Amino acid sequence: xxxxxxxxxxxxxIQETLGLALATEQDDRLARALTVRAARxxxxxxxxxxxxxxxxxxxxxxxxxxxTVGETFFLRGLDQLEALTTVIVPACAQRGDRRLxxxxxxxxxxxxxxxxxIQLRExxxxxxxxxxxxxxxxxxxxxxxxxxxxxxxxxxxxxxxDRLRARWFARQSERVWTLHPDIRSMVxxxxxxxxxxxxxxxxxxxxxxxxxRNVLMYFAPAVAxxxxxxIADSLAPGGVLFVGxxxxxxxxxxxxxxxxxxxxxxxxxxxSAPRVTERATEAAPASPTSGTNDAWIHNIARxxxxxxxxxxxxxxxxxxxxxxxxxxxxxxxxxxxxDDNERSAREHHAAALERADAGDLESAAELERSAVxxxxxxAIAHLHLGRLLRRLDRTDEARAELDRARALLAHEDxxxxxxxxxxxxxxxxxxxxxxxxxxxxxxx
Numbered sequence: 291x292x293x294x295x296x297x298x299x300x301x302x303x304i305q306e307t308l309g310l311a312l313a314t315e316q317d318d319r320l321a322r323a324l325t326v327r328a329a330r331x332x333x334x335x336x337x338x339x340x341x342x343x344x345x346x347x348x349x350x351x352x353x354x355x356x357x358t359v360g361e362t363f364f365l366r367g368l369d370q371l372e373a374l375t376t377v378i379v380p381a382c383a384q385r386g387d388r389r390l391x392x393x394x395x396x397x398x399x400x401x402x403x404x405x406x407x408i409q410l411r412e413x414x415x416x417x418x419x420x421x422x423x424x425x426x427x428x429x430x431x432x433x434x435x436x437x438x439x440x441x442x443x444x445x446x447x448x449x450x451x452d453r454l455r456a457r458w459f460a461r462q463s464e465r466v467w468t469l470h471p472d473i474r475s476m477v478x479x480x481x482x483x484x485x486x487x488x489x490x491x492x493x494x495x496x497x498x499x500x501x502x503r504n505v506l507m508y509f510a511p512a513v514a515x516x517x518x519x520x521i522a523d524s525l526a527p528g529g530v531l532f533v534g535x536x537x538x539x540x541x542x543x544x545x546x547x548x549x550x551x552x553x554x555x556x557x558x559x560x561x562s563a564p565r566v567t568e569r570a571t572e573a574a575p576a577s578p579t580s581g582t583n584d585a586w587i588h589n590i591a592r593x594x595x596x597x598x599x600x601x602x603x604x605x606x607x608x609x610x611x612x613x614x615x616x617x618x619x620x621x622x623x624x625x626x627x628x629d630d631n632e633r634s635a636r637e638h639h640a641a642a643l644e645r646a647d648a649g650d651l652e653s654a655a656e657l658e659r660s661a662v663x664x665x666x667x668x669a670i671a672h673l674h675l676g677r678l679l680r681r682l683d684r685t686d687e688a689r690a691e692l693d694r695a696r697a698l699l700a701h702e703d704x705x706x707x708x709x710x711x712x713x714x715x716x717x718x719x720x721x722x723x724x725x726x727x728x729x730x731x732x733x734x
Contacts, residue, residue: 309485309513351430373551375413396505397426400437440469504534518543536660635665669698
């Protein structure tokens, strides 16, 4: 079997077994995963693919971890964790229901479920009188083993205040922190594949809160829809689903409605009695830009001024070429002319610009990661992500993104240049990219 045909077979097997959708633009990642996992399991690539197809439970999780982005940290998406203790727990208590059943789906190395436990211990004074269950699932046995060890590097604690570090972590060395046993004991870890029908996990009305954050975006739409159906069935009346800030359920499942929970947004089953009184407005960030079908175009149009300002600050090289004519300009496509991934990637990019302008660089970077996952050749999104990572002092990651942007800019879609280029031509954007790389210590 030739290499391209083998890669296509591997892609199809991954979608069938894991439900993960990998576009042809992600062939480099796919080929790297095949090479790495085949070598580590002492298989030839063709034999490895065949074993995965036949069913290889011990390996499936490691393969999934190789393909997906597992970067996470403690207290990520704090607004949703705060909603748990400021809105959901008090609502349960008012009804006399002191049982709380929580699922962390796609928990990776444990930062999310442990953050839930810390949040509860910190902000529910009478927690001992509650019946609390936190189940955390992931397909990767390696990630779960790491989660159970509960030892973390400082990078995983970068958003954890010193007070909470001192209370809930023991410093083992300069680079290793261990989580307190009281927090570890609150979480039950299980290896499960979200893409597989699992009646033992998604039992009827099994959960009050499900967190499935930054997970659905990896799945093929049909698989994501099936997962959401199972989650809807498993939520207790008034139960809440939280997804990632860069995700939305549009076009996947019509069984949920958006609701506000303090400053956060979540989903409840359609027709369910809400645990809060306020229905989300059209400004709900469950979709990065929301409202009518055309509203996102107006958001993008407004954001171009911000891009121009950001780009101007980025140019440190003298005589960087600025657009003086509309040589790259084209009429932006209407939403119905774009495929779903392109439309969603542009929405995420526009939202990232808004967040960066507000000073929330971490959220902006997360949104841009989603944009380039959806459309890997989105050069301007790679460029902006590289700039964000440099400002966050993540120089190696920034350099990698900027290198991708530099390689892709020559072929960037003219519509994206017109819409997101801030008035710059491809040449001007290239100069910005080179200036950013120079700031990262790359003079090539």
